[in-house]
Amino acid sequence: MKKIEFKAFTIKDIVFLAVITAVTLLASGPIAPLVMTVTKLGAQAFAMALPFALFTSIGLRKVEKSGSLTVIGIFSGLVLLLMAPVMFFNQLIASFLSEAVALILFKSYENKKAVLFSAGLFSFFTIPTTAVVNILVKGRTIIEQIGNPLTFILFILGAIALGFIGALIGNKISDELQKAGKL
Amino acid sequence: MCKKSHAIHPILSLLYSLLLFVAGLLFVKEIWFWLYLITFLILFLLFRFEKIIIKTIPFILIFGLIMAGLTIINGNKSDVLYAFYRVLALGLAAILSISVKPINLVRAFNQLNIPRWISLGLLIVIRFIQIFREEMRQIRQAITLRGIRFIETPILWGRAFFIPLIIRVLSISEGLAISLETRGFSTEVDGSSFEIICFKRRDLVFSCIFIACLTFYIYLFFRRF
Numbered sequence: 196m197k198k199i200e201f202k203a204f205t206i207k208d209i210v211f212l213a214v215i216t217a218v219t220l221l222a223s224g225p226i227a228p229l230v231m232t233v234t235k236l237g238a239q240a241f242a243m244a245l246p247f248a249l250f251t252s253i254g255l256r257k258v259e260k261s262g263s264l265t266v267i268g269i270f271s272g273l274v275l276l277l278m279a280p281v282m283f284f285n286q287l288i289a290s291f292l293s294e295a296v297a298l299i300l301f302k303s304y305e306n307k308k309a310v311l312f313s314a315g316l317f318s319f320f321t322i323p324t325t326a327v328v329n330i331l332v333k334g335r336t337i338i339e340q341i342g343n344p345l346t347f348i349l350f351i352l353g354a355i356a357l358g359f360i361g362a363l364i365g366n367k368i369s370d371e372l373q374k375a376g377k378l
Numbered sequence: 379m380c381k382k383s384h385a386i387h388p389i390l391s392l393l394y395s396l397l398l399f400v401a402g403l404l405f406v407k408e409i410w411f412w413l414y415l416i417t418f419l420i421l422f423l424l425f426r427f428e429k430i431i432i433k434t435i436p437f438i439l440i441f442g443l444i445m446a447g448l449t450i451i452n453g454n455k456s457d458v459l460y461a462f463y464r465v466l467a468l469g470l471a472a473i474l475s476i477s478v479k480p481i482n483l484v485r486a487f488n489q490l491n492i493p494r495w496i497s498l499g500l501l502i503v504i505r506f507i508q509i510f511r512e513e514m515r516q517i518r519q520a521i522t523l524r525g526i527r528f529i530e531t532p533i534l535w536g537r538a539f540f541i542p543l544i545i546r547v548l549s550i551s552e553g554l555a556i557s558l559e560t561r562g563f564s565t566e567v568d569g570s571s572f573e574i575i576c577f578k579r580r581d582l583v584f585s586c587i588f589i590a591c592l593t594f595y596i597y598l599f600f601r602r603f
Contacts, residue, residue, distance in 0.1 A: 207555040209495045213502035230445040273500045277475040332403050
């Protein structure tokens with residue numbers, strides 16, 4: 196049975212992951228402030244799903260090492276720590292969970308499905324962390340956060356769907372770049 | 379050598395920013411929320427954060443009004459007010475964290491023996507956000523000049539935007555990696571700092587006043603239970 200392999204990151208990997216994180220944050224920049232203080236659970240994940248999945252999937256295709264998504268999560272979390280401190284935990288936990296699920300299922304990022312799952316579910320996994328933070332910090336019950344159940348389900352399905360669409364687009368771009376010998 | 383500056387220690391700034399953010403969100407529904415805001419604003423003014431406060435105010439006001447406006451759609455009067463207050467709490471916490479110079483944060487991380495790749499990555503992300511903003515502007519300009527419009531041909535627009543952007547990401551990151559490697563940067567070797575970030579008397583005074591004020595408001599908050 197194939198095991199999950201952990202290889203050391205080189206300076207080249209770290210630089211690429213940091214640069215792709217910068218582009219991801221920049222691409223989600225116009226949307227982020229609008230949804231940052233929305234009280235409905237899932238709204239942030241829904242809004243961030245597409246840009247995050249698109250760029251992180253390209254990052255994972257280039258650096259196919261276990262832990263790459265968590266590294267992206269740490270970098271984006273550290274930058275967001277300067278704006279909204281709670282976002283650090285949100286990014287870190289979501290990236291770790293999503294990477295863990297993808298690697299348990301597919302073992303390595305050499306399998307494109309692992310990239311699709313890992314990048315696609317990144318935003319979705321921010322929902323549980325946001326819920327816990329809202330309970331602890333704002334004292335809002337889970338029922339209050341969910342509000343209308345139908346809207347909540349739509350937000351969750353939307354976050355998953357947009358995440359997978361973003362990851363698919365990212366994979367397609369990566370395929371093209373790989374064909375051209377750039378990636 | 380210790381660097382002389384008016385800034386508060388970067389790690390303390392981040393820690394206090396986190397505390398202010400959490401406390402701010404907790405206190406949003408209290409009648410004394412304004413007093414809480416004013417207390418810390420005065421503290422920041424005393425410790426010469428006035429430039430950052432002036433820079434932050436327009437953004438916070440505009441952002442706060444947008445958030446309040448969005449809350450009007452499915453909220454009552456108090457929800458609108460709380461949405462505005464939440465942005466104010468966020469802005470108050472942001473004053474401290476924005477004051478942190480990325481390079482000083484990296485130096486402080488190095489002193490705390492935080493792995494080199496984390497501090498290096500953080501510095502690259504912060505630096506390259508500005509660089510890629512310009513890159514994206516230039517790519518969009520080129521797309522416009524070629525007459526490609528997102529509304530008419532979204533797929534073509536996407537290709538024309540993302541492919542050059544990723545090519546730039548690849549070429550910039552490769553150049554940067556080579557440049558770092560030739561300068562002796564490595565993920566395996568510990569880094570050293572040219573300047574040392576010290577815990578100064580100013581930090582101690584700020585910490586004492588900050589903790590005293592925060593403790594007072596936490597006491598006010600829990601007194602009602």
